[in-house]
Amino acid sequence: MNPRSDFPILNKTINGETIVYFDNAATTQKPQIVIDAVSNFYTNSNANVHRGINPLAEEATKLYEDARATVAQFIGAASKEIIFTRGTTESINLVARAWGEASLQAGDIVVLSQAEHHANYVPWLQLKEKLGIKLAVIPVLASGELDLQAAKKLLAEPRVKLLTLSQASNVLGIINPIKELFAEARDLGIVTLLDAAQTVGHLPIDVLDLHCDFLVASAHKLYGPTGVGILFGRAELLAKMPPFLGGGGMIASVATDSFVAGPVPEKFEAGTPPIAEAIGMAAACDYIKQVSWTEIIKQEETLTEYATQKLVERPYIKLLGTALKRLPVFSLVINDLHAHDLADLLGQAGFITRAGHHCAQPLHDSLGVVASLRLSLSFYNTTEELDRFFSALDQVYQSFN
Ligand SMILES: Cc1ncc(COP(=O)(O)O)c(C=O)c1O
Known part of the structure; x- marks a missing residue:
């Protein structure tokens, strides 16, 4: 399955880098059809x-x-x-x-x-x-x-x-x-x-x-x-x-x-x-x-498992909500780093994420968190994109520590 070719915008570049679109919970991209x-x-x-x-x-x-x-x-x-x-x-x-x-x-x-x-x-x-x-x-x-x-x-x-x-x-x-x-x-x-x-x-x-x-x-x-x-x-x-x-x-x-x-x-x-x-x-x-739920769910489960493993490997990241039965949606908090700064720096390198309370202020208040950084994936995302993302996140984190 290579659904990426159905979505023209996934070839867009920002500052010379092909975008990694991880803001699907805000809105998904549109296939040519x-x-x-x-x-x-x-x-x-x-x-x-x-x-x-x-x-x-x-x-x-x-x-x-x-x-x-x-x-x-x-x-x-x-x-x-x-x-x-x-x-x-x-x-x-x-x-x-x-x-x-x-x-x-x-x-x-x-x-x-x-x-x-x-x-x-x-x-x-x-x-x-x-x-x-x-x-x-x-x-x-x-x-x-x-x-x-x-x-x-x-x-x-x-x-x-x-x-x-x-x-x-x-x-x-x-x-x-x-x-x-x-x-x-x-x-x-x-x-x-x-x-x-x-x-x-x-x-x-x-x-x-x-x-x-x-x-x-x-x-x-x-x-x-x-x-x-x-x-x-x-x-x-x-x-x-x-x-x-x-x-x-x-x-x-x-x-x-x-x-x-x-x-x-x-x-x-x-x-x-x-x-x-x-x-x-x-x-x-x-x-x-046409793509089929079977294919969509298979790919999204692979991405969820892969992303979860990458998150767990990084003690500097706190994941909001750790239960396993989930969509490929992850909100993170990193001590001392404001989510808005993270989203901005990552955005300059082509990573499209979202920072803030995501229109869920009562939840963020109950967690004692002002803002989080959200990655939300779709079946057209790949494990290679996750590798690129986590290596960029490591670099941003290290540059502040
Ligand atoms: C769970 C949930 N409910 C409602 C909405 C509102 O959707 P819309 O802005 O498309 O009306 C959103 C948007 O992010 C959402 O995630």
């Missing part, structure tokens, strides 16, 4: 969807709806359960506003984990301010795993209405036992929301198998375009939810004093949707299937 799908749409099929009775509008609408079917199938859902949004963040906001405001009352509890991305904190904190709901936080153990005993205790509280969790934190990369926790939540009548932003490009996901009521993800983390993502919702839930945004495309009828919302999914897609981007997202799903 996805770039072509977006470009072909604009070159040959561009029109607004769902509106015109003309052949071009019909062609664009068909491509857009076919994209919905492809993405739905990719996660084991039905087309009518998929809403195209701008991404994970908008999808969680949609659930918080449309489902949360209609279903939650003061004193109700939303359970989440310490390791959630800000996208899975702030919308619930906003509801805390607005409705007086409470947030209950599952602690993260030193291994980076969720404290399952604490989680089960929290779920047993009578007023818990929602369990919202990332399948893997964008900082720790450790894969959470979602199926087990969501099954327990379902048995207790608690609604479940899976933030699959980090996992959707690394693992096959089946919404039924995982007992998801809602799932959210962004295309740009699964080799697709920016500006588009999905909300999956179980049909009964979506049918009962009021619309989130109002405007064209989401109505059955409008009068000067009232409106009637249209059916799902249009009800949640006000205005012109991200048409080319949705088509690009479907092309990315097809690309993953």
Whole structure:
């Protein structure tokens, strides 16, 4: 397997060095096939969807709806359960506003984990301010795993209405036992929301198998375009939810004093949707299937094992979260060296990493760490790139010691 040739940007050089792209948790690179799908749409099929009775509008609408079917199938859902949004963040906001405001009352509890991305904190904190709901936080153990005993205790509280969790934190990369926790939540009548932003490009996901009521993800983390993502919702839930945004495309009828919302999914897609981007997202799903999960997982496991060994060999590095069942995502702290300085120096040599709290300040606060340096790999990365990276990191460390 040599998928590198599918990704033109991987040949880019910085200061004469071919880049080593280790920032896949922020966004993945795009294969030519996805770039072509977006470009072909604009070159040959561009029109607004769902509106015109003309052949071009019909062609664009068909491509857009076919994209919905492809993405739905990719996660084991039905087309009518998929809403195209701008991404994970908008999808969680949609659930918080449309489902949360209609279903939650003061004193109700939303359970989440310490390791959630800000996208899975702030919308619930906003509801805390607005409705007086409470947030209950599952602690993260030193291994980076969720404290399952604490989680089960929290779920047993009578007023818990929602369990919202990332399948893997964008900082720790450790894969959470979602199926087990969501099954327990379902048995207790608690609604479940899976933030699959980090996992959707690394693992096959089946919404039924995982007992998801809602799932959210962004295309740009699964080799697709920016500006588009999905909300999956179980049909009964979506049918009962009021619309989130109002405007064209989401109505059955409008009068000067009232409106009637249209059916799902249009009800949640006000205005012109991200048409080319949705088509690009479907092309990315097809690309993953073409490469195959077997190949992707095999290569990513090799990289995870190799990187873990390199990290363990270096006592000057502290890895945040050491559990082994993980994505190839590693956040590091090096005594006396600020992560921003490390990212900057490494960047000058072509290594694209990320430094900061990675939009997970509650997690960094609980670990007593202000910022970490994150390497996040994809199946197109190689062990040779890891060798190059660790030798550059050793040099930077030695130059300061
Ligand atoms: C776990 C997790 N949730 C949510 C998000 C937000 O995704 P987006 O910025 O695409 O909306 C991210 C982005 O890094 C993430 O890693």
